[in-house]
Amino acid sequence: SSLPPPVLTVFPPSSAELQSNKVSLVCLSSQSVPFADVTWSAAGSPVSSGISTSTAVQQPDQTFRISSSLKSRRTKLTVTGSSLPPPVLTVFPPSSAELQSNKVSLVCLSSQSVPFADVTWSAAGSPVSSGISTSTAVQQPDQTFRISSSLEIQTSDWNTDKVYKCKVSLGSQFSEKSINKSKCPTEGQ
Known part of the structure; x- marks a missing residue:
C-alpha cells in the first residue's frame, strides 16, 4: 500500500486510576483507514484481554480515527506522553x-x-x-x-x-x- 502509516498517541492512566489496582491505557490512531487492525503487547508479549476498540470514525480529510483502550493490572507501565492540549x-x-x-x-x-x-x-x-x-x-x-x-x-x-x-x-x-x-x-x- 502507498498509504502513509497512521499517527498514534498513547495516553497514560489518570492520577485517580493510579490509586486503584486497575488502570487504563488509551491509544488514539488518526490519519488511518477504516480497516486498520489495533493490537496491544506488554513486555513484548501479545495481550488479548481487557481491550476495547472503537469503530472507525471518518474525519473531514477522509481519513479515519480509531481509539482503543487496554485495562491492565500491571503496576509498572511505560507509556509515551500525550501531545493533545487539555480541554x-x-x-x-x-x-x-x-x-x-x-x-x-x-x-x-x-x-x-x-x-x-x-x-x-x-x-x-x-x-x-x-x-x-x-x-x-x-x-x-x-x-x-x-x-x-x-x-x-x-x-x-x-x-x-x-x-x-x-x-x-x-x-x-x-x-x-x-x-x-x-x-x-x-x-x-
Whole structure:
C-alpha cells in the first residue's frame, strides 16, 4: 500500500486510576483507514484481554480515527506522553429559579476534548460520588468533543459558599475549574 502509516498517541492512566489496582491505557490512531487492525503487547508479549476498540470514525480529510483502550493490572507501565492540549472548562452556577428549591445543579462543560476524557467533581476538596450525571461525548465540527456533567447539590450547601470543583482528566493531563456562590454575584442571593 502507498498509504502513509497512521499517527498514534498513547495516553497514560489518570492520577485517580493510579490509586486503584486497575488502570487504563488509551491509544488514539488518526490519519488511518477504516480497516486498520489495533493490537496491544506488554513486555513484548501479545495481550488479548481487557481491550476495547472503537469503530472507525471518518474525519473531514477522509481519513479515519480509531481509539482503543487496554485495562491492565500491571503496576509498572511505560507509556509515551500525550501531545493533545487539555480541554477547556466552563462551570455554570444554579439558575435563580433553582435557588427557590431545596436542590440545585451545577453544570461543567468540557470542550476541545476527546471522547474518553474522565470527569470528576469535588466539594470543599473531597471527592463527590453521588448526584453526578455526565453526558456521552458529542463530536464538534472541529473534530474535538464536548462533554457536559451536572452535579446536584443541596441549596443550603451552595448558600454556605462551599467550593465545588469540576476536573476533566485525560491520562496524566487534566483541567479543573472551581465555582462557589460568592464568585457568582449576578445570581439570586
